Amino acid sequence: MPDEPEDTTTLPAPAPPATGRYLDVFAVREFRAVFAAHALSLLGLIVSEIALSVLVYDLTGSPLMSALAFALGFLPYVVGGTLLAGVADRFPARRVLVVCDLVCAGCVALMVVPGTHIAVLLALRCCLAVVAPVFQGTRTATLADILGDGDLFVLGRSLLRIVSQSALLVGYGLGGLLLIAVSPRHALLITVGTFCASALLLRLGTRRRPARATAGTPLVRDSLAGARQVLSDRRVRALLLLFWIPPMFSVAPEALAAPYAHDLSAGSVGLGLLMCALPVGTIAGELYAGSRLRPATRERIVLPLVTVTLLPYVGYAVHPGLATSLALLLLSGAGSAYTLGLDQWFVRAVPEELRGRAMTLLTAGLMTVQGVGMALAGVAAEFTSVAATVAGAGLLGAVFCALLAWEADRTRPKDETGLTTM
Known part of the structure; x- marks a missing residue:
């Protein structure tokens, strides 16, 4: 991840108040950007899950393969969460978030390519799931930088969870309706757009903050050592x-x-x-x-x-x-x-x-x-x-x-x- 140029506009903002209400959280400009980016990323992820599942079924005619494409969204989380966790602390958070969004956009873009083999589609689905915990962990840690580690952080986390739960209620239904109007590959193009929009929001809407830790050891070793230290x-x-x-x-x-x-x-x-x-x-x-x-x-x-x-x-x-x-x-x-x-x-x-x-x-x-x-x-x-x-x-x-x-x-x-x- 290349270094970003330093500038005087990216210094941390004054610490927000320790207590507040949901409206106080939305009053923080950086949180509004994170919130909107979260909604877009979640929308893209839901559409990609549905579209890829349907695409795999269309290509194979196999309910098992279609279900596997969906299940692969869960299984590789443990890989990214243990072997790549060090990324969240050894690089500036904004850079990590933007790069994760762009990696996800690139993976989905490759899914759209006609003739992509089923094994490649499933491998790309795994890549999305490996990146996801790094993105989500970095974003949660960044909330504490943006909102402080008091009550506003708690309310900010709550709002992101509420969006996630709401997506369970409406997201899959809307995704199903979308596939009535467009093909699965075209639906995946929408996902590429949402990930890119999320990356843009995070790049322009949040401040650059320094990394929390120095890169003194190889990434995987650092990630495993950090997990051991936490546990x-x-x-x-x-x-x-x-x-x-x-x-x-x-x-x-x-x-x-x-x-x-x-x-x-x-x-x-x-x-x-x-x-x-x-x-x-x-x-x-x-x-x-x-x-x-x-x-x-x-x-x-x-x-x-x-x-x-x-x-x-x-x-x-x-x-x-x-x-x-x-x-x-x-x-x-x-x-x-x-x-x-x-x-x-x-x-x-x-x-x-x-x-x-x-x-x-x-x-x-x-x-x-x-x-x-x-x-x-x-x-x-x-x-x-x-x-x-x-x-x-x-x-x-x-x-x-x-x-x-x-x-x-x-x-x-x-x-x-x-x-x-x-």
Whole structure:
């Protein structure tokens, strides 16, 4: 990555206030650029996932190959998140973000070339997934530079998650409609445009900041050493597991939504509602916690909330109907509001020079465990009913969350807001 010219207009801005509201976050010019770039990148990624899946099916006629093209969006996350995590700290963040967007645009552009072999298409899909955790980890670390490491950072992270959850509700539907009007290859061209637009927004809309760490060792060795350093800290390790374990169990009803909708004779409408309920609950919980609760209160409810957020799944044990299932999923999704306080703890616990690597590792682990959770839910459902699998995921997940909450409370600094009765 070549050096960018220094200029006096790229000096860090004064630190933003430590507390605020969602509107205060949008008042920060750099965040508006990051937010818009996030929305564009996400739109491009969703369109590329759908278009590539359809393109692979058109070329092969194989449902397995089509599903593989989609699944490859999850599996290589762990590669980029461990072997390339050092990129997030040893190069200026703006440069990393722009280069990642341009690499993704280049990969998708190669997919558009007529006659591209199926193996090349799948390899390019893997490249997108390898780059993604580096981009997302660098962007999260940059949020702390732009918004400070106080409440505005938490609200900024929350807004990006809300956009991601909203994309789950509308993105795939819009992508499907797009493919009615244009071919998969033409849809991929739209993705190239969104990645390039994101790169332009980040280049022009954010300041240049120096790298957090020096490049003293080879990249892969530095990345692995950074991961070991992050995971060796008992406090940081406990917080990482609190980010990872609940989603690993919470994906069970989404992974099994199609067979459960079939069991209920709910049809495609019921399937769509079952797929949407959890993201809707998550968005509602995040918005309420971000707009109505004080920062200290958000931190205080982290541990109690994380221990109960999966318990609504236990209600699946009685094989509930569609309306009750939706209520259980909405309730569980709302419990995800614990992540706002957890964000604050995590950014406070990680040394600044490791922040990029820690955020990259967090992203890679989160995507990986969700893929593992989906696979495990599918395997379990082969030996028992769908309802029993979801109920079991809720019960087992709640036990793990309670143990992790106990560990997080034991490692909590004395001056940090949190639960004092566990």
